[in-house]
Amino acid sequence: MDEALWALGRGTGVIGLALFSLALVLGITVRSGRSAAGLPKFGVARLHRDVALLAMVFIGIHILSLFFDSYAQLQLVDLAVPFLAAYQPFWLGLGTLAADLTLAVVVTALLRHRIGARAFRAVHWATYLLWPLSVAHGIGAGTDAAEPWFLIVVGVCCAAVLGAVAWRVTARFRRPQPVTPARIKTAATRRLASSEVSS
Template identity: 55%
Template structure:
């Protein structure tokens, strides 16, 4: 039984960190996808595809993180704690930040699934919650759990922060172009023959 409890604890810790890393990649790629220039030398559709798949993986690891904590006797997480922030028994502020990030991500997932019914404008407004979700998840990871004072967790968190800040700095820089004007777009020579 102790081996199972230890496995749940390690899986909860690992899946939380992986989810944070993936969420950092998602935020950086989301910022990069808004540019008219290709990010990392990749076509925009590739950046969007990696962005979407990394987001799905982040959600999968987050669900693994939450479910493993529900069954972990050390964490003593209740279903109520997954929905209502700052009501937990263990470090309620830090746990509440995790709940808040989970709730925000849940809203993003639900509206993404209903995107065709909600419309692009409504979906986009809710989707911007990802920019709020990321720092909240980062603070949760740094303040909660048994690894909050370790060098490896702070290093990973610093790298995630550097990635997102680099993307934000690029977004705010003069070299960032939102989307090229229609006249500036290069037309594929193969398509010109069709016209």
């Protein structure tokens, strides 16, 4: 029974990390204001939400299966308070901290219309912290951390998220400036000056 729970915990943890990474990439895409993969912005936003909820399901199964597995030696308090676990307290603590932040993001998302968009966005920024915590937890506490397939999964997740962040940052700098009367006048003045110089 413990072996089955341990395998379930490991598998759902890896799937949860992959889905969470995809949700983060989709969230970055939504914030950019662009469409992706032929989907309009609202479609990307819906996909982001659905993938994030699916990731939560797998992460929830991951936590519960390891809680009932005697090998992990988790107590009820370990599910909420980080760095108290008997087994690998630091690495499991990072996972607990990530789970706490994830819960805060989900609760504020569900209460978005009551708490307001500003408070929702402020808490939602925590995803940029909880994602690296989740990756570090998987590498530090995962029994498959040295396996090539696991390293490939983590590498793909990291490349996708870092690529999305880089794409988002460069897109911001390439965003066209709004056309205003002052900009039109400045452009006309420059053209007139250059034509006078050339003549």
